[in-house]
Amino acid sequence: AQSVTQLGSHVSVSEGALVLLRCNYSSSVPPYLFWYVQYPNQGLQLLLKYTTGATLVKGINGFEAEFKKSETSFHLTKPSAHMSDAAEYFCAVSRRGDSSASKIIFGSGTRLSIRP
Amino acid sequence: EAQVTQNPRYLITVTGKKLTVTCSQNMNHEYMSWYRQDPGLGLRQIYYSMNVEVTDKGDVPEGYKVSRKEKRNFPLILESPSPNQTSLYFCASMDRQMTQYFGPGTRLLVL
Numbered sequence: 001a002q003s004v005t006q007l008g009s010h011v012s013v014s015e016g017a018l019v020l021l022r023c024n025y026s027s028s029v030p031p032y033l034f035w036y037v038q039y040p041n042q043g044l045q046l047l048l049k050y051t052t053g054a055t056l057v058k059g060i061n062g063f064e065a066e067f068k069k070s071e072t073s074f075h076l077t078k079p080s081a082h083m084s085d086a087a088e089y090f091c092a093v094s095r096r097g098d099s100s101a102s103k104i105i106f107g108s109g110t111r112l113s114i115r116p
Numbered sequence: 117e118a119q120v121t122q123n124p125r126y127l128i129t130v131t132g133k134k135l136t137v138t139c140s141q142n143m144n145h146e147y148m149s150w151y152r153q154d155p156g157l158g159l160r161q162i163y164y165s166m167n168v169e170v171t172d173k174g175d176v177p178e179g180y181k182v183s184r185k186e187k188r189n190f191p192l193i194l195e196s197p198s199p200n201q202t203s204l205y206f207c208a209s210m211d212r213q214m215t216q217y218f219g220p221g222t223r224l225l226v227l
Binding site (some may be wrong): 043046107 | 120149151157158159172184192206213214215219220221
């Protein structure tokens with residue numbers, strides 16, 4: 001069975017500092033991996049995804065994530081935090097290759113706060 | 117404008133009174149899904165549909181029904197709501213590149 005673990009329900013960084021949000025997954029087959037962002041009182045928006053190819057994936061708003069199969073990780077990073085990055089971030093995984101491909105598992109989320 | 121719409125956005129009801137939350141997308145996506153979001157639990161998939169007349173259970177299907185009679189619509193039905201179904205519900209559709217597009221959410225309170 002697939003699962004997703006996001007380490008840290010709340011992360012706080014200073015404006016301009018590095019953002020690192022951690023995500024580990026378990027999957028019996030190579031997965032599809034996603035990061036979504038949710039701003040207050042809004043739906044979710046895709047930040048980036050890994051489906052195939054290059055393991056370093058660049059997304060919107062300066063975020064990127066690296067798929068590391070050996071570590072079963074897909075951590076999200078941004079070199080310099082902006083106040084507008086304050087939101088909740090969700091990692092998600094989906095199986096590939098068979099009829100289960102569309103069952104999607106989300107992590108419990110990490111709330112990112114930015115200190116002025 | 118490409119979008120996923122949900123109605124109603126807010127709903128207060130009583131235990132046992134059947135309700136339907138509608139979801140519609142205008143992007144011609146084959147895949148649609150329903151999630152519930154609860155504090156500390158993230159999003160959990162209730163049901164998904166890979167095409168018209170094709171639906172399957174997600175992780176938390178108990179107490180919910182869905183139908184997919186046409187591609188654009190994917191209503192969520194609560195036949196006999198209970199207080200533990202109080203939650204924030206999201207509908208989403210997904211394109212062939214596996215990008216999901218989420219609706220604005222429906223906040224449901226069951227008394």
